[in-house]
Each structure stands twice: as C-alpha cells, then as structure tokens.
Amino acid sequence: MVLDDLGTSLRSSLDTLQGKTRLDEDDVEEIVKEIQRSLLSADVDVSLVMELSDSIETRALEEEPPGGTTARDHVLKIVYEEMVALVGDSTALPLESQTILLAGLQGSGKTTSAAKMAWWFSTKGLRPAVIQTDTFRPGAYDQAKQMAERAEVDFYGDPDGDDPVEIAREGMEATADADVRIVDTAGRHALEDDLIAEIEEIEREVDPDRSLLVLDAAIGQGAKDQARQFEESIGIDGVVITKLDGTAKGGGALTAVNETGSSIAFLGSGETVQDIERFEPSGFISRLLGMGDLKQLSERVERAMQETQEEDDDWDPEDMLEGSFTLKDMKKQMDAMNRMGPLDQVMDMIPGMGGGMMDQLPDDAMDVTQDRMRKFERIMDSMTDEELENPRVVGQERTRRIARGSGTDEETVRQLLEQHSMMERTIEQFQGMGEGDMQRMMKKMGG
Ligand code: GDP
Secondary structure, X not given: OOOHHHXXXXXXXXXXXXXXXOOOHHHHHHHHHHHHHHHHHOOOOHHHHHHHHHHHHHHHHHOOOOOOOOHHHHHHHHHHHHHHHHHOOEOOXXXXXXXXXXXXXXXXXXXXXXXXXXXXHHHOOOOEEEEEOOOXXXXXXXXXXXXXXXXXXXXXXXXXXXXXXXXXXXXXXXXOOOOEEEXXXXXXXXXXXXXXXXXXXXXXXXXXXXXXXXXXXXXXXXXXXXXXXXXXXXXXXXXXXXXXXXXXXXXXXXXXHHHOOOOEEEEEOOOOOOOEEEOOHHHHXXXXXXXXXXXXXXXXXXXXXXXXXXXXXXXXXXXXXXXXXXXXXXXXXXXXXXXXXXXXXXXXXXXXXXXXXXXXXXXXXXXXXXXXXHHHHHHHHOOOHHHHHOHHHOOHHHHHHHHHHXXXXXXXXXXXXXXXXXXXXHHHHHHHOOHHHHHHHHHHOOO
C-alpha cells in the first residue's frame, strides 16, 4: 500500500521508545530522520517532507505528553495528526445531481475509475451514468461499456465517433435521466498540446461541477508538472489515486494534491468496479501507521455479509449466534471473507493486525492462506449435506474419500475439521454472553 515503507520504518523506530515516558532530542531526531527517509523514498516532494518533519520535531519537543501517556504514544499521536493535516480533507462530494469530469494521462486508470465511481454513487442511491469520450485509445469504448455493465450503471459512448466534444454533447443529452454523470476523457502518453486543447473544449461543453485528476499511485516526481498543467487548463478539484493495491509508493500523488491545492476524493485498489473507497484522511493514515481502520472494516464486513445473504435467503448470520455452528455456516463465512477482498488488505484494517504484524509474516503467507481457503471450499463441496450439518460424523474412511474426491489430502481435511471446531467453540462463547455484552462488543468493533 501507499507509503507502506513509512508505516514499517516508523513502527520500528517507535519501538525503540518502548518503556520510555520522556523524549530527548536524540530520540526525536532519530524518528524525524526515519520519517524523512521513508517519505523521500516514496517520492514525496522534498519541500513537503521538510515542512512535515519540522512540525513533527517542534511539537514532539515542545508539547508535554499528557499524564500517563508513554513517549511512544505521544509521538505516534503527533505524527498521526501531522500526516492527517498533510493529506488534507477528502474532496467534498455532495450526494446530489452533478457532472464530474475525469482527466489524466493514458493508463492512469480513468476508465476504470469512472465505472468504479459510478458504482459507488449507485450504492448511495443515486442514478449514475458514464460518458466515454475517448476516441484516441483503441478499445476504450468496449472497455468502458463492459465496466459500466458490470457496475450496472447507464452508459453512453459512440464507437464510430471521432469527435470527443461532439460525443460529450450527445452524451449529456442521452443521459438526461441520470443524477450523476461521469465524463471520461482521452489521455495520451505524455501531456501534449492537443490533449490539453481537447479536454478544455470538453470542459466547456459539459460544464462540470467537479474535475478530478486520476493518478496512478506509482507516479513519481512527474506528478507535479502534470498536476500543474491540468490545474491551469481546467482546474482540479480533487484527485483519484489508483492502483494502491500494487507496490506503489504514492508520494507523487500526495505532491500533486499539494500542487493543485486540491484534495483526495477516491482511492482505487483493484481492477473490479467495487475496488474503490472514498478517501477518509483519518482512516487512511491510521491504516498507514498500522493503527487499523475499524470504520472501513465494519463497512466491508457488512457489505460482504449482505451479499452472501442475498444469494442465499435461508442463511442468516444471526442464526449462527443461536443454533449450532455447522460447516455450512463456516462455508458462508468463507464466502463472505472472499468478498471482502484480499486478506492482506482486510488485515491492514484491523488494529494491531496492520503493517506491524503483517511484516512479520513471510510475503507469501497470505497467499498460502487464500490457497488453503480454496482447498477448504473444494473439500466442503465433496462432503454430503449430513456431514456439512454435523461434521462429527466424518471418520477415518470418509476423510480419505473426501480428500480423494476433492483432489486434496487427508491432512487438509483434518485441518478444516479442526478449524471448524475451533470456530464453533468461539461462537459458543459468544452465545454464552448476555445481550448487553454482545452489543458492547459490536460497538467496540466499530458500530
Ligand atoms: P485509462 O487509460 O486512464 O482509462 O486507464 P484504464 O482505466 O484503462 O486503466 C489502465 C490499466 O490499469 C487497466 O489495465 C486497469 O485494469 C488497471 N487499473 C486501473 N485501476 C486499477 C487499480 O486500482 N488497481 C489495479 N491493480 N489496476 C488498475
């Protein structure tokens, strides 16, 4: 994830403060150096880095930690607050009728983001439409149309048209029923005069309420010039950072935000239409610093549970808290987990499980887990209904057969059964809790 290195190195230098209640100058200098090093290597602009590290240094030395706070928590709080101030607020996006223009270089993720944003608005109860004006890139029309279909939103484009401004005009008319129109534009490999001229004309034609610059998180120092040019030509209200799921550094995008005096609107983290989230500074920085993001996590859990439930009317997660916890329930839970997205992203959102813990796992540990989940699923597919309802009936002979039937091995079948009984015990503990305890726990988990 973006600035990943910052979270990791910051945590390790903060760990050296363990047990201390007061900070001395050497401690602060050490930490500030660490922060500078990681921000610079993540391509954050030098002057921004200096600004940030100066304020952290001054505050860490001057502010008195409140009684009972450790030096570590004191610094962490200051770093957190300064980072939140650096990334700024999220771009204001009222949930009302509006036209949004997307700008950016080719390959930055505009077309993908247009569909993702449309999907996002649709989850808020609005009716969005994507207007595709890119006549430059072969395949842009088909790609945009397909993604709009997947997002289940209205779409306008003209596969035979060659005048983007004309397409934009027709698109605005054709999507008159929509509340939110997202206008995708062509990019080029580099900023060329004709690209700027074209987007200026489209801007005049559609008269957007907001223009957003789409930037690949991997963009480095080049972000600054690009941001300035788009800012001068059409004015940038916000930035969409894409491909945060890659090994991106992300610093360039932060620099662009600063250069345009704008803010971050959305974060993209994958290739499907649901891989988008609204930027929220505090959650974002908490995740970055390994403090977890409970709000995002609980939203994702809720959505995944809802989808799983929609698919199977008979299954209600609340039943698990009443009757017995069967393998069928476990399978549903795994389906829901799968919908939440890659496990490592989910883990990043859990306080205490974020960066720090993940760093201690080998890189492929998560893949192994997902691989195992897939095996578990195959095993469950090979089991009879009776076995799924009551896994205790599975004996030696059945274990052997199930392993063969599912193309796995006996060890994995046994692991599945063990995992099930472990989860069953946990659920039983929940069941033993009073109503009040349960509510308190849900609240704690971000409700
Ligand atoms: P455009 O030229 O700006 O319209 O860029 P596209 O939307 O076509 O995106 C370029 C490539 O990046 C495509 O292969 C997309 O699937 C991919 N892409 C876009 N956003 C993301 C993202 O958030 N994560 C990942 N992994 N890939 C993305």
